[in-house]
Amino acid sequence: MSISCHQLVVQIGKKKILKSVSFSATRGTFIGLIGPNGSGKSTWLKALGGLLSYQSGTIRIQNKKISSYSANQLAKMIGYVPQDTTIGFDFRVRDIVMMGRHAHIPRFGFGRFTDYERVNEAMERTAITHLSEQSVTSLSGGQRQMVFIAKALAQDPSILLLDEPTSALDLHRQLQVLELVRELVDEGMIAIAALHDLNMAARFCDRLVLLKNGEVQAAGEPKAVLTKKRLQESYHVETAIRHDELIHAQTVTALKYQPPEQEIINERKNGVG
Ligand SMILES: Nc1ncnc2c1ncn2[C@@H]1O[C@H](COP(=O)(O)OP(=O)(O)OP(=O)(O)O)[C@@H](O)[C@H]1O
Numbered sequence: 001m002s003i004s005c006h007q008l009v010v011q012i013g014k015k016k017i018l019k020s021v022s023f024s025a026t027r028g029t030f031i032g033l034i035g036p037n038g039s040g041k042s043t044w045l046k047a048l049g050g051l052l053s054y055q056s057g058t059i060r061i062q063n064k065k066i067s068s069y070s071a072n073q074l075a076k077m078i079g080y081v082p083q084d085t086t087i088g089f090d091f092r093v094r095d096i097v098m099m100g101r102h103a104h105i106p107r108f109g110f111g112r113f114t115d116y117e118r119v120n121e122a123m124e125r126t127a128i129t130h131l132s133e134q135s136v137t138s139l140s141g142g143q144r145q146m147v148f149i150a151k152a153l154a155q156d157p158s159i160l161l162l163d164e165p166t167s168a169l170d171l172h173r174q175l176q177v178l179e180l181v182r183e184l185v186d187e188g189m190i191a192i193a194a195l196h197d198l199n200m201a202a203r204f205c206d207r208l209v210l211l212k213n214g215e216v217q218a219a220g221e222p223k224a225v226l227t228k229k230r231l232q233e234s235y236h237v238e239t240a241i242r243h244d245e246l247i248h249a250q251t252v253t254a255l256k257y258q259p260p261e262q263e264i265i266n267e268r269k270n271g272v273g
Helices: 041-048 071-077 094-100 113-125 141-154 170-184 196-203 228-235 260-269
Strands: 004-010 015-026 029-034 056-061 078-081 159-163 188-194 207-212 215-220 236-244 249-257
Touching: 004 041, 004 188, 015 029, 015 041, 015 056, 015 188, 029 041, 029 170, 029 196, 041 078, 041 159, 056 207, 056 215, 071 078, 071 113, 078 141, 094 113, 094 215, 113 141, 141 170, 159 170, 159 260, 170 196, 170 260, 196 249, 207 228, 215 228, 228 236
Parallel strands: 029 188, 029 207, 078 159, 159 188
Antiparallel strands: 004 015, 004 056, 207 215, 236 249
């Protein structure tokens, strides 16, 4: 399995949201999309999932243009977990997870034994089996997020797109989700997740793509992307970056917000530019 994106441009109305962004990933890779609010992470994930049209550039899955696949074919290959998991209908958790099997069940057909088995497996892996008969409207935001991850897993995808999958989760659930995604990736899946927590991103991802204003500022191994200079330029925050021996990853400590004007003054003082 492979997915690639070449010079992708997404424009909504008059605004260019993604300005010629590229990347590629093969099986067994976990990519973290990082960057400030509004930098284009969700938009990119939606375009990769075939949920948003783009103006130019290409997205290829298995070296074939995404437009050459039917919605059903895409649903069998790509699982997408949205940022907003609010749901107005009174569905049982099991029924929501079963919706992930939609593409696998023939039209006017019924779920087969394997469909129910996949649903049970997905609920087990996300530790929500005990909630299976409850209504989703009765769940907490974090529990709902796990239900939507289970729904995406039930699709049996080779590519998993996750939009801030840990944002509503407590520390235990954050680890649970990222450890699960890491496990799935080690089994061969491609995962691409928008993440705000840079420490979690550094710890669990193979590669990071840093976005700013719809452009890729840096891409590569976490160590290469998470530098003081890049984080200053993207987030306007002064940071301390250290290597944590315990988790074998970079850790980022945010020290101080430095508005862009202050950066210019400092650069002038230091004789840069
Ligand atoms: N449907 C839309 N119509 C107009 N502008 C949009 C639309 N969707 C997104 N945008 C704009 O595109 C830019 C990128 O938004 P996007 O949600 O992709 O960023 P993000 O990096 O995921 O942000 P966050 O971290 O806050 O979730 C923002 O300026 C946003 O206002």
